[in-house]
Every structure is written in C-alpha cells, then in structure tokens.
Amino acid sequence: MKLCFILAIVFTFYIVTVFGDHHHHGSHSTQPPIQCTRSNEVYGTGSPCAACPWVKNPNRACPRNAIIGCICKPGYVRRTESHDSECILRENC
Numbered sequence: 001m002k003l004c005f006i007l008a009i010v011f012t013f014y015i016v017t018v019f020g021d022h023h024h025h026g027s028h029s030t031q032p033p034i035q036c037t038r039s040n041e042v043y044g045t046g047s048p049c050a051a052c053p054w055v056k057n058p059n060r061a062c063p064r065n066a067i068i069g070c071i072c073k074p075g076y077v078r079r080t081e082s083h084d085s086e087c088i089l090r091e092n093c
Contacts, residue, residue: 036070040087046071051078051085052093 036043049062055077072078072087079085079093 034069038070038086040073040076041070042073043069044071048083051081052088053081055090055093 034043045066045068047062048064048067049060050072054060054062067083069083075090076087077090077093079088
C-alpha cells in the first residue's frame with residue numbers, strides 16, 4: 001500500500017512537471033511588454049495630460065484616463081497633446 005502511495009506521488013509530480021501550466025513562467029519577467037525607444041521615455045503608467053499645454057495652463061481639464069505604455073521620464077513632459085510628440089524638460093515648455 002505504501003508503495004502505491006509513493007508511486008502515485010511520484011507520478012503526480014512527474015505530470016505536473018511535464019504538463020504543468022507554462023504560461024506563468026514568463027509572468028515573472030521584469031521586462032515591459034514593449035520597449036520605449038524614443039529619447040526620455042520609459043514604460044509605465046502616467047497621465048496623458050503630462051504635456052506642455054497643461055504645464056502652461058494647470059487649470060485646464062484633463063479629459064482622458066491614465067495611459068499604460070511609453071511615458072515621459074520624471075521631469076519631462078510631451079511637447080504637445082499628441083502621444084507621438086517628443087518628451088522635453090518640463091521647464092522648457
């Protein structure tokens with residue numbers, strides 16, 4: 001009886017090891033899903049209104065929700081409202 005129990009445990013371990021859920025192995029990666037290649041950008045979550053129009057007019061309403069993707073590094077903002085515009089130093093707005 002003990003032998004059957006031990007064999008069952010070994011067999012279960014084998015099955016889990018060989019056929020286990022491999023989807024979680026990549027989830028521990030520290031790499032972002034995309035690489036930000038433009039100057040002064042990093043991958044993260046930020047405000048789409050982190051741009052010169054809002055720096056110049058802080059009372060301007062921000063009509064959009066937070067974005068996840070390439071955002072400006074701390075101290076930098078987008079030159080224009082467009083997500084495609086370059087990131088410049090905040091004081092250069």
